[in-house]
Amino acid sequence: MSRKQFILPVSLIAVFSVIIAFLFPVIGPRFIMPLMMGNNPAPTDLNTMTNRLTDNSLYRVSFITIPNPIAINDMHSWILNLQTADGQAVDDAEIGVDGGMPQHGHGLPTRPQVTENLGNGDYLVEGLRFQMPGWWEVKFEITAAGQSDNITFNVVLP
Numbered sequence: 338m339s340r341k342q343f344i345l346p347v348s349l350i351a352v353f354s355v356i357i358a359f360l361f362p363v364i365g366p367r368f369i370m371p372l373m374m375g376n377n378p379a380p381t382d383l384n385t386m387t388n389r390l391t392d393n394s395l396y397r398v399s400f401i402t403i404p405n406p407i408a409i410n411d412m413h414s415w416i417l418n419l420q421t422a423d424g425q426a427v428d429d430a431e432i433g434v435d436g437g438m439p440q441h442g443h444g445l446p447t448r449p450q451v452t453e454n455l456g457n458g459d460y461l462v463e464g465l466r467f468q469m470p471g472w473w474e475v476k477f478e479i480t481a482a483g484q485s486d487n488i489t490f491n492v493v494l495p
């Protein structure tokens with residue numbers, strides 16, 4: 338093989354590698370990851386209500402997203418409203434946030450946190466980001482007056 342015959346394919350590979358390296362963060366989340374992880378449609382019987390009772394019915398939790406609707410890859414916030422099961426605002430709660438994509442076996446790409454207690458049972462949750470379409474679970478562990486309960490919201494991003 339001559340020097341010329343060797344250099345051409347090597348430079349082509351280099352150029353393509355650079356192009357792919359630049360494109361990957363753009364096309365990766367939307368197309369490559371779902372392909373790798375299995376592009377399962379979300380279950381049709383998912384409860385996607387945004388106002389629900391916690392697992393043991395201790396609290397009623399609802400949320401709005403800012404902005405609404407949310408877009409893939411956008412860092413965004415939720416306002417979570419927390420009430421007792423009989424409708425009293427809960428203002429002194431400790432709230433943990435977790436979640437992920439059950440069909441892909443991965444967690445959240447960020448570490449969202451409650452950053453502000455807004456009063457009247459409202460809490461600001463900052464730092465949420467969903468980097469691919471599909472079924473996401475967002476879980477809150479709520480502790481108030483020594484009583485903990487959990488809730489899992491289902492979010493399906495088109």
Ligand SMILES: [Cu+2]
Nearest residue numbers: 374438441469
């Ligand atoms: Cu995923």
